[in-house]
Each structure stands twice: as structure tokens, then as C-alpha cells.
Amino acid sequence: xxxxxxxxxxxxxxxxxxxxxxxxxxxxxxxxxxxxxxxxxxxxxxxxxxxxxxxxxxxxxxxxxxxxxxxxxxxxxxxxxxxxxxxxxxxxxxxxxxxxxxxxxxxxxxxxxxxxxxxxxxxxxxxxxxxxxxxxxxxxxxxxxxxxxxxxxxxxxxxxxxxxxxxxxxxxxxxxxxxxxxxxxxxxxxxxxxxxxxxxxxxxxxxxxxxxxxxxxxxxxxxxxxxxxxxxxxxxxxxxxxxxxxxxxxxxxxxxxxxxxxxxxxxxxxxxxxxxxxxxxxxxxxxxxxxxxxxxxxxxxxxxxxxxxxxxxxxxxxxxxxxxxxxxxxxxxxxxxxxxxxxxxxxxxxxxxxxxxxxxxxxxxxxxxxxxxxxxxxxxxxxxxxxxxxxxxxxxxxxxxxxxxxxxxxxxxxxxxxxxxxxxxxxxxxxxxxxxxxxxxx
Amino acid sequence: xxxxxxxxxxxxxxxxxxxxxxxxxxxxxxxxxxxxxxxxxxxxxxxxxxxxxxxxxxxxxxxxxxxxxxxxxxxxxxxxxxxxxxxxxxxxxxxxxxxxxxxxxxxxxxxxxxxxxxxxxxxxxxxxxxxxxxxxxxxxxxxxxxxxxxxxxxxxxxxxxxxxxxxxxxxxxxxxxxxxxxxxxxxxxxxxxxxxxxxxxxxxxxxxxxxxxxxxxxxxxxxxxxxxxxxxxxxxxxxxxxxxxxxxxxxxxxxxxxxxxxxxxxxxxxxxxxxxxxxxxxxxxxxxxxxxxxxxxxxxxxxxxxxxxxxxxxxxxxxxxxxxxxxxxxxxxxxxxxxxxxxxxxxxxxxxxxxxxxxxxxxxxxxxxxxxxxxxxxxxxxxxxxxxxxxxxxxxxxxxxxxxxxxxxxxxxxxxxxxxxxxxxxxxxxxxxxxxxxxxxx
Numbered sequence: 001x002x003x004x005x006x007x008x009x010x011x012x013x014x015x016x017x018x019x020x021x022x023x024x025x026x027x028x029x030x031x032x033x034x035x036x037x038x039x040x041x042x043x044x045x046x047x048x049x050x051x052x053x054x055x056x057x058x059x060x061x062x063x064x065x066x067x068x069x070x071x072x073x074x075x076x077x078x079x080x081x082x083x084x085x086x087x088x089x090x091x092x093x094x095x096x097x098x099x100x101x102x103x104x105x106x107x108x109x110x111x112x113x114x115x116x117x118x119x120x121x122x123x124x125x126x127x128x129x130x131x132x133x134x135x136x137x138x139x140x141x142x143x144x145x146x147x148x149x150x151x152x153x154x155x156x157x158x159x160x161x162x163x164x165x166x167x168x169x170x171x172x173x174x175x176x177x178x179x180x181x182x183x184x185x186x187x188x189x190x191x192x193x194x195x196x197x198x199x200x201x202x203x204x205x206x207x208x209x210x211x212x213x214x215x216x217x218x219x220x221x222x223x224x225x226x227x228x229x230x231x232x233x234x235x236x237x238x239x240x241x242x243x244x245x246x247x248x249x250x251x252x253x254x255x256x257x258x259x260x261x262x263x264x265x266x267x268x269x270x271x272x273x274x275x276x277x278x279x280x281x282x283x284x285x286x287x288x289x290x291x292x293x294x295x296x297x298x299x300x301x302x303x304x305x306x307x308x309x310x311x312x313x314x315x316x317x318x319x320x321x322x323x324x325x326x327x328x329x330x331x332x333x334x335x336x337x338x339x340x341x342x343x344x345x346x347x348x349x350x351x352x353x354x355x356x357x358x359x360x361x362x363x364x365x366x367x368x369x370x371x372x373x374x375x376x377x378x379x380x381x382x383x384x385x386x387x388x389x390x391x392x393x394x395x396x397x398x399x400x401x402x403x404x405x406x407x408x409x410x411x412x413x414x415x416x417x418x419x420x421x422x423x424x425x426x427x428x429x430x431x432x433x434x435x436x437x438x439x440x441x442x
Numbered sequence: 443x444x445x446x447x448x449x450x451x452x453x454x455x456x457x458x459x460x461x462x463x464x465x466x467x468x469x470x471x472x473x474x475x476x477x478x479x480x481x482x483x484x485x486x487x488x489x490x491x492x493x494x495x496x497x498x499x500x501x502x503x504x505x506x507x508x509x510x511x512x513x514x515x516x517x518x519x520x521x522x523x524x525x526x527x528x529x530x531x532x533x534x535x536x537x538x539x540x541x542x543x544x545x546x547x548x549x550x551x552x553x554x555x556x557x558x559x560x561x562x563x564x565x566x567x568x569x570x571x572x573x574x575x576x577x578x579x580x581x582x583x584x585x586x587x588x589x590x591x592x593x594x595x596x597x598x599x600x601x602x603x604x605x606x607x608x609x610x611x612x613x614x615x616x617x618x619x620x621x622x623x624x625x626x627x628x629x630x631x632x633x634x635x636x637x638x639x640x641x642x643x644x645x646x647x648x649x650x651x652x653x654x655x656x657x658x659x660x661x662x663x664x665x666x667x668x669x670x671x672x673x674x675x676x677x678x679x680x681x682x683x684x685x686x687x688x689x690x691x692x693x694x695x696x697x698x699x700x701x702x703x704x705x706x707x708x709x710x711x712x713x714x715x716x717x718x719x720x721x722x723x724x725x726x727x728x729x730x731x732x733x734x735x736x737x738x739x740x741x742x743x744x745x746x747x748x749x750x751x752x753x754x755x756x757x758x759x760x761x762x763x764x765x766x767x768x769x770x771x772x773x774x775x776x777x778x779x780x781x782x783x784x785x786x787x788x789x790x791x792x793x794x795x796x797x798x799x800x801x802x803x804x805x806x807x808x809x810x811x812x813x814x815x816x817x818x819x820x821x822x823x824x825x826x827x828x829x830x831x832x833x834x835x836x837x838x839x840x841x842x843x844x845x846x847x848x849x850x851x852x853x854x855x856x857x858x859x860x861x862x863x864x865x866x867x868x869x870x871x872x873x874x875x876x877x878x879x880x881x882x883x884x
Binding site for chain 2: 084086087088090091094095097099100101102103104105106107108110111112113114153154156157160164186189190193194195196197198199268272273274275276277278295298299300301302303304305306307310313314317
């Protein structure tokens with residue numbers, strides 16, 4: 001794998017970018033394609049963070065605020081919503097890729113509940129399974145040998161399926177589910193959503209001291225703070241679920257292929273296709289895999305075939321772009337592109353935070369990344385900001401006062417002095433956030 | 443709406459069918475389209491039940507048994523699986539429709555978690571909402587005015603969302619969930635899947651005599667037996683969920699637009715697209731709708747955009763085909779086609795059952811159908827067979843002995859003398875079933 005420093009060449013990227021634009025426009029004219037809802041193709045509009053990279057395509061919302069994206073429709077300051085981790089940042093790459101990941105589904109295709117093949121997971125599309133195994137090999141982030149693949153409607157459904165599969169069925173008490181704080185804000189809500197008698201949320205893993213079976217969720221890199229995590233409880237009767245949604249080269253150095261009993265991934269955070277709702281689990285124990293399949297059968301009778309086919313195509317192109325990076329088809333791989341974009345975003349953020357003196361950010365040590373074959377920093381999908389001022393107790397409210405929506409620490413089981421900020425929004429939104437953060441400081 | 447008797451014209455349909463085939467093949471050659479898993483385009487092979495209708499395309503499984511579809515790969519009698527209601531029968535229509543419902547999704551489209559528009563259901567694609575409203579108007583089977591549309595990953599997820607939304611949140615005891623037997627076999631399993639503290643399965647509605655709040659599921663036409671259903675408990679504190687998955691013109695006369703508090707539909711059974719996993723609920727109470735949305739948010743963070751776009755396109759063509767039936771674009775509407783096919787299948791079944799003297803079937807009275815503007819019979823998506831012989835206690839095992847997989851009465855809360863048989867499989871499977879049923883009788 002070529003070192004990342006060699007890849008960014010201004011001329012190279014501009015030539016590619018223009019060529020892709022011409023091809024996209026020609027394709028558009030030729031096909032007279034009817035663009036559905038979402039982000040229509042639009043004119044080029046260069047902005048700071050992307051000027052060395054692919055030409056940027058402003059989103060539909062940008063088109064609505066043609067003269068000034070920082071104001072709302074009444075001329076007031078526009079609200080910037082970075083509460084969710086909506087990965088629209090990646091649209092830029094996929095637009096530049098043109099029709100490489102376009103899928104065509106005839107009306108009579110994939111009508112059956114069942115997928116072909118003899119997979120234990122009867123609703124898993126074989127092509128998706130193939131591309132999942134391949135991508136993990138390319139990225140070097142997970143062992144797939146000796147694993148059953150279970151596909152889910154996003155990793156949320158897989159998390160619920162895993163809880164169902166791992167909870168004792170015959171116990172009179174629900175099993176405790178724990179995770180080290182700050183933990184993903186949806187874990188408690190999902191675990192207790194229907195007041196299950198199988199499992200119950202038991203809070204911060206560091207505080208868990210009961211001498212009874214438990215399920216520990218290990219999110220690594222962690223949502224919200226980006227740190228690499230390991231299990232902390234380490235007691236008899238403990239069962240681990242590894243949520244590795246962010247264990248991809250653009251966010252964190254890949255140290256070694258993950259090799260756990262039950263590991264979850266999702267396209268939302270790996271390729272940016274949140275709207276397709278596809279995740280997958282790699283499961284060692286066949287009985288656990290079967291029970292997960294049973295849960296998904298009862299929950300949604302399988303997983304959308306259309307989305308599985310689309311996810312398969314996207315993963316295929318991510319692998320192709322890595323294996324053929326530097327060639328005429330793929331001058332730059334998906335991971336190189338997104339790593340460079342995240343590096344730039346984190347540089348801008350650290351600069352703004354440093355200038356302000358009002359906030360602090362986590363510090364990460366560089367580590368060797370096997371994918372890029374280089375010592376690299378960590379640049380998480382979320383920034384985990386702390387409002388340092390003594391007069392600011394509630395950092396979420398503080399940001400809301402500046403019309404920036406973020407998620408406060410209490411949702412993650414920690415102090416409200418912290419907030420989680422999505423780093424994955426469209427460029428214009430991110431730039432506006434940095435601009436506004438700088439204004440707060442001054 | 444023209445009467446169904448006027449529609450079937452052999453010459454008309456053959457001309458249409460051949461024209462469509464030529465166009466399909468040309469499209470195929472032109473586009474050099476790579477067919478993904480599923481049913482590849484194949485040569486024409488007429489069979490009895492379809493000879494008056496669209497040319498039939500044998501499925502992939504048929505191709506695997508080129509010489510004799512009734513034998514398995516070892517030369518033994520092939521197992522016929524009619525346990526699930528897999529609606530592959532409809533592939534025939536959608537193949538004949540060519541590229542009318544083909545969708546093209548560029549790699550950068552629908553990446554966000556969010557759908558456009560200001561809908562209460564933030565993950566509902568506006569175009570799907572439009573086509574749902576339109577199709578209900580065309581079919582005349584549901585009032586949509588004053589309703590919120592909630593989209594789900596099939597109607598299974600909507601059922602769970604409805605239970606969550608309608609169960610009291612502050613009660614110390616779970617609310618009872620009942621349905622008149624025979625009831626859909628998945629209801630008890632889904633209701634109690636994670637031993638919820640919000641709701642619990644309480645069995646046959648006819649037996650429910652507790653003086654406490656309850657949720658009654660009304661499936662009409664009913665799965666498994668096809669009868670029109672109304673609520674039976676009728677006590678204070680009762681909450682109704684109407685599952686109208688089969689309330690479409692091909693299965694039952696449409697007497698009037700349904701007009702309930704909470705009604706569920708699904709593409710699986712209306713258009714046959716089970717693999718897309720799209721259902722919708724029409725919900726009167728805004729707070730109930732909001733809670734259903736909350737459930738789906740915690741369960742799967744929304745619903746696949748790709749499948750919603752596909753479902754929107756399919757519903758659009760179903761409406762178009764009804765409104766333009768008899769024209770050059772749509773010589774026959776989707777509902778006419780599928781109604782005629784179901785009529786033929788039920789005729790063959792009743793004939794075989796009558797000849798055998800071993801089984802009995804439900805009897806339905808003809809009723810006026812507003813869609814076809816005609817007095818018509820009922821032809822459910824499942825047949826509900828009774829093994830009449832005194833020596834047959836377990837009808838499911840009896841059929842299994844003849845290598846026919848069906849679902850026994852005990853799953854539906856009634857006697858094992860009954861079985862449910864899917865009427866929606868591909869033609870070759872259905873014909874094989876009728877053939878084998880006739881052999882049992884002799």
C-alpha cells in the first residue's frame with residue numbers, strides 16, 4: 001500500500017476531477033436521467049477544505065441558500081445540526097466516482113423473501129457476503145475466517161439481535177448490559193426500549209460490581225470520544241459484543257485485524273451510506289448466529305435485498321479503489337480520500353479550538369497503521385469537546401445558544417460539560433461550524 | 443373501472459407480451475446488463491395456468507431442473523415448500539412490464555439517514571408517501587385523509603412499533619394482546635420475542651374475558667383462512683390494530699375504503715415485492731404515530747431509502763396500470779392480471795380437493811367489489827385446508843409425507859387437522875402442488 005504522503009498531487013487530482021465531471025455531465029445528458037429526491041447534480045463551487053481534492057458538489061440545501069449558506073430562510077442565523085452522525089461528507093467521493101456504484105434493479109428482481117445460496121443467514125445476499133470478506137481483507141481490520149456473517153438493517157438491529165442471542169432465555173432475571181462511559185447514547189435506550197425481561201441496561205462498565213453474568217459492549221474506536229477500547233469488567237460470566245463501526249482507516253490507525261467472538265460493522269460509517277441501513281456481524285458461535293437470524297426474522301423478516309445489493313456494489317468499489325489506487329480508474333482510493341479529508345477537518349478544528357481557549361479536545365498518540373503502512377494520528381467521526389469555562393455547566397445549551405446542535409455528555413453517561421459533534425456532515429456545514437466556533441472564541 | 447370479463451383477450455395479450463419481450467431483450471443487449479442473483483431472464487415456456495396470459499418466464503430453480511421440475515437433484519421426489527407466503531407468483535407480471543419499474547440509484551444518492559420533506563416520519567421518502575395515498579385512492583381500499591403515514595421495514599416492524607406505541611408505558615403489568623384464532627402464526631412469537639414488560643400475548647380473542655385493557659389484532663382478510671374479520675372483544679379499554687395486508691382486489695372483494703385508527707399494509711402481499719421489506723401504517727392519532735416513529739428509530743434508525751424508492755416506483759406503476767388499463771402502455775392492470783391468476787389457481791385447487799374427497803376448504807360468499815364493479819368471489823393468498831379423514835390427526839405431517847411443506851393449525855392456535863398452504867408461489871411450484879394433491883386423492 002503506497003504511503004499517504006505520496007498520493008496527494010494537485011494536478012493529478014484536478015485532471016481526474018475534471019475528467020470525472022465531464023463524464024458525469026455527458027452521462028447525464030445522454031441518459032436524461034430523472035434525479036429523484038436527495039442531492040441533485042449541481043455546478044462546481046470550490047471551498048477551502050476541498051480545494052486540493054475532488055471538485056465539490058454543493059448539496060441541495062446549499063442551493064436553497066445560494067447567496068449565503070449561513071443564514072436561514074428568514075435572514076436569521078442558520079441552525080447547524082451536528083447532533084447526529086449523518087455521514088453526508090462522503091457524497092463528495094461517490095459523486096466523483098460517477099456511475100461506478102450506480103445500481104440498476106429490474107422490477108422483477110429480488111422479490112422473494114429468500115436469498116440464494118445455502119447460508120445460515122437465509123436472507124443474506126451471497127454477493128454482499130463475498131464483498132464483506134474481501135473488504136475486511138483489503139482494510140486488514142477483521143478476521144473473517146471461521147465466522148458466520150449475519151446481515152442486519154443497520155448495526156442497530158444487529159445490536160438488538162446480539163442482545164437477544166446472548167441473553168439467557170431461561171433466567172428469571174434479565175442479564176445486565178454495561179459499557180464504559182462515555183458510551184454510545186442509544187445503547188441504554190435500545191436495551192430497555194420494550195422493557196425486555198431478557199436484558200436490562202446497567203450503566204457504566206467501570207461501576208459494575210455485581211457477581212452475576214453480564215454483557216459488555218465494547219465500542220472501539222469509541223463513540224463518542226474516539227479512543228481505542230478494551231473490555232474492562234473481565235469477570236466470569238462476561239459476554240462481549242464488539243461494535244467496530246469506526247474501525248476503518250480513515251478514522252483510526254488499523255493496528256491488527258479484529259478477532260473477537262461477535263463483531264459489528266456498518267456501511268453508514270465505513271462508506272457513508274447511512275440511508276441504505278445495512279450492517280453486518282461476524283459471529284464465531286454458530287448457535288449465537290442462528291439466534292441472531294431468528295431475531296431478525298421475527299423483527300423484520302430479513303433485510304432489504306435492494307440495499308444489500310447496493311451495499312455489495314459500494315464495498316466492491318471501495319476494495320477496487322484500494323487495490324487499484326494510482327491507476328487510471330482509481331487515482332485515489334476511498335480510504336485515502338476520506339483519510340485526507342478527516343485530517344484536514346481535524347486540523348481546522350484543533351486550530352479553532354486552540355485559538356478560542358474555551359474548549360478542549362481528546363489527545364491521541366500516533367500509532368502504526370497497517371493499511372497506510374505509516375505512523376498516523378486518530379481523527380474520529382465525532383469530536384468530543386469539553387467546555388472548559390467555569391461559567392459553562394451545560395455545554396450542549398452553550399452551543400445551542402450559538403445555533404449549533406450537538407449532543408450533551410449526559411446522554412453518554414458523563415458530565416454535561418462535554419458534547420459530541422459530528423465531523424461527517426457536508427463540507428459547507430462543517431466549514432460553517434468551524435467559522436462559527438472561531439467567532440465564539442473571539 | 444371496466445368489468446374483469448372484458449379484459450382477457452388472447453391476441454391482445456400475446457402481442458403485448460411479445461412486444462415486451464423484444465423490448466426487454468433489446469434493452470438487455472444494448473445495456474449489456476449484468477444480472478445479479480435472483481431469476482435470470484430465460485426462454486419462454488408456456489404452462490397450463492398461464493397460457494391465456496402473459497408469457498411465463500421459468501424461475502432459476504426451474505432452470506436447475508430442466509428436464510423434470512418434480513424431481514430433486516438425486517432423482518427423488520422434489521420437496522414442495524408452501525410453508526411461507528413467498529409471493530414469487532408476481533415475478534411473472536413484473537417481468538412482462540419490462541423496465542417500467544426498473545430503478546437506477548446513483549452511488550451518492552440517499553446517503554443521509556434523513557429523508558427530505560417535513561413529514562412527522564422523518565425517514566419516509568416523500569415520493570413513497572405520494573404513491574401510497576394515490577394507490578389507496580385507485581384501489582379504494584383505505585381512507586388516507588387525516589392519517590399519518592409511518593413507513594416500516596415490512597409490516598412486521600410496524601406491528602412491533604404499533605405494540606410499543608399503544609402499550610401503556612407506566613403500567614406495572616404488560617397489556618394483553620389478543621387475536622381471534624386461527625391467527626397469524628407470527629403474532630405470538632413477535633409479541634413475546636424479548637419478554638417485553640409492555641405487552642404479552644394472551645391468545646384467542648374469543649376466549650379473552652379479563653376486565654382490563656387489551657390490544658386486539660384484526661387481520662382482514664384473515665391470515666390463514668381468508669375470511670373478512672371484525673373485532674370480537676368489544677370491551678372498554680380495547681385498542682385495535684388492523685392488519686390489512688391482504689385487503690387488495692386480487693384476494694377479496696373491496697367493499698369499502700377501510701377507515702380505522704391504525705391500519706397496516708405491505709408491498710409483500712400487494713405487489714409481491716417481499717424482498718424489499720417495505721410496509722406502511724395509516725395512523726389517526728399523531729401521538730401514536732410519533733411513538734411508532736420513535737420505535738423504528740431505536741430499532742433500525744429508519745427504513746432503507748433504496749427500498750422505499752423502489753416501492754414508490756412499483757406502486758406508481760400499479761396505479762398507472764389501473765388508470766390506463768386497456769391502453770397501449772397497459773393492456774391489463776396489475777390487479778386484473780393477479781385477480782385472474784388467483785381465480786385460476788383457486789379453480790384448480792377446488793377441483794383437486796373435490797376430486798380427492800380427503801380435504802375441505804373454506805366457503806366464501808360472493809360480494810360486490812367496488813374496484814372491479816362486479817360481484818366476485820374470495821381467493822385468498824393462502825388456502826386453509828382441513829384433512830377430513832379420521833385417520834389423519836396431524837395434517838402438516840400428512841402433507842410432509844407427500845413432500846409438501848405447509849404450516850399446521852397448531853401454529854395458528856387451532857386444531858392440527860388444519861394446514862395453511864401458500865397460493866403465491868411460482869407457477870411451476872403451484873402446478874406441481876396441484877398435480878401432487880391430485881395424486882394423493884387417487
